[in-house]
Amino acid sequence: MRKIINLSNKPYFLSSAAVGGYEERRGPLGESFDLCDDSDLFGMESWEAAESEMGRISLNIALKKAALAESSLDVLLAGDLENQCVASSGGLYTFGIPYVGLYSACSTCTEALLLLSVLLSSGELSLGATVTTSHNSAAERQFRTPVEYGAQRAPSAQWTATAAGSFILSKNKTAGKNVFVNNVMLGKIVDGLTKDGANMGAAMARAAFDSVYTYLSLAGKPLSDYDRIITGDLGAVGSDILCELFTKEIPGAEHIHTDCGKLLYSFEKKNLHSGASGCGCSASVLAAHFLPMLESGRLKNILFLSTGALMNPQSVLQGNSILGIAPVINICSDAE
């Protein structure tokens, strides 16, 4: 049965970091990123190694901001889109932090923050981190074709973000910190009712709707309690579908909806089509954009739900429907 998990200890955000590539720096949030590398290579020799390095750099920045040594972390939860999630394991093993590997497609950031919150709240662990990454060129050659081939992209296609987002959370309220995870709700797999691998936004919109609808029903609080409902990477196409569902079933929700995939790039850049996607999209936008707004008290109460499309190229070729999932975390600020 779907439940809201109320956390007995509310885990606080100690620090975060957003790292990106060329397109991310050029986008409207570019200035808010901690580090961007215009070469997308981060000093490495392959896109895959670059993704690993980007994750490593982002965790290092978050550790530095929190003035913590890696040895003080009790757990690290991570995931990415590369086959067998090697970007995360390969980039993060040198930290020596107890490790939990996750796969929930582009919803992995929220899944990781959700599980970290429960692990911390249960009391035995004090400090933990999450790292989620994606790399456009690594994803393109794995899921579609190498970018060098110059394949034509569908208008509904999204641009996998070259981005990493890291978060460090503490079990308890910490001096000077005011953003915390209030409660969480696990995602449920929902059939996206599409087999179109170039329209992930549509495939995930129903899962996002299902999660918001269920969460609001279970929480039983008025919509006006929430400042924003933030989805991960529905992009323009998926966001339109979600907002249409909102208008019918949760009137008003469409006015407080925002999507990280729509925020990361400027829509004047036509080749990015429907917007951003990837594990790094919602992670970096939360770190670079929404967390500062919560810290300043501009936002006080948000529903954050990264959205994932559960598929691989072979499953699409074999004619399977694309499945969506959208775990939810309720992030609040007690800033004065």
Add this chain to the structure above:
Amino acid sequence: MRKIINLSNKPYFLSSAAVGGYEERRGPLGESFDLCDDSDLFGMESWEAAESEMGRISLNIALKKAALAESSLDVLLAGDLENQCVASSGGLYTFGIPYVGLYSACSTCTEALLLLSVLLSSGELSLGATVTTSHNSAAERQFRTPVEYGAQRAPSAQWTATAAGSFILSKNKTAGKNVFVNNVMLGKIVDGLTKDGANMGAAMARAAFDSVYTYLSLAGKPLSDYDRIITGDLGAVGSDILCELFTKEIPGAEHIHTDCGKLLYSFEKKNLHSGASGCGCSASVLAAHFLPMLESGRLKNILFLSTGALMNPQSVLQGNSILGIAPVINICSDAE
């Protein structure tokens, strides 16, 4: 910092199920499996669909044994070896159970049981399940070459089990149930110091040793407290390496060590080489072999650590070292 997580509520095993294919039925544990299909296809048309179906069947059997409806489960944790873990998502979404996707290679069974134990112990969730699967033919064509090509295999190579294991756990002691998770310890990624994709046992042996050594140091109890130290799928080659390390560093541990990968098949069958591997290996051997021994009280206290090799074919081709991980759960029996 690595810690043993003591569970405030000890989650109890309500039921389990082991499902396998042709080789699994022929092996020494074949009689203990709940269901085996000699065609390895489980009525489906592709190996990938067969793996999904196998996972689905195993959860259905576990639900039936526990006399539970799927709607009573609060969480389902699952993972497999297929790219983007589609075997799990594709096979399990019809249950409609809140879902957590995991990737920890062949250690996913222990990772899932570990996280489920913490989720249940934290108090808000009452019932949960784990499902982990692997399929020989799906794995061969994804990681190496389709079996139909008849490629030569190295003597150190292992045979990915066509197997699924499901477990249903309850937050609290339940009438008639006597096997519980006592405490857990997260895995740490350890460099396997090998780049040989045909010798996963060697790559994982160091991670297994690191976990056992750390666990025993932290627990501070004599080795004689434990009936067995059970690794997931080191196979013959990896087990030899681990036992050599035990002999030097934890004398006596080698006498209580067993490996699921060595138990699943008969070693007379030469083409299976170093033994079994895969997410389904340790899961099905725990369900079919060790859990009944704990239920009967023949075993009272075991350390169970599935072992995972974090790599993909491309990461090996790019010259990366194979990384190992081995989360630990301490499973006990209070059978009279």
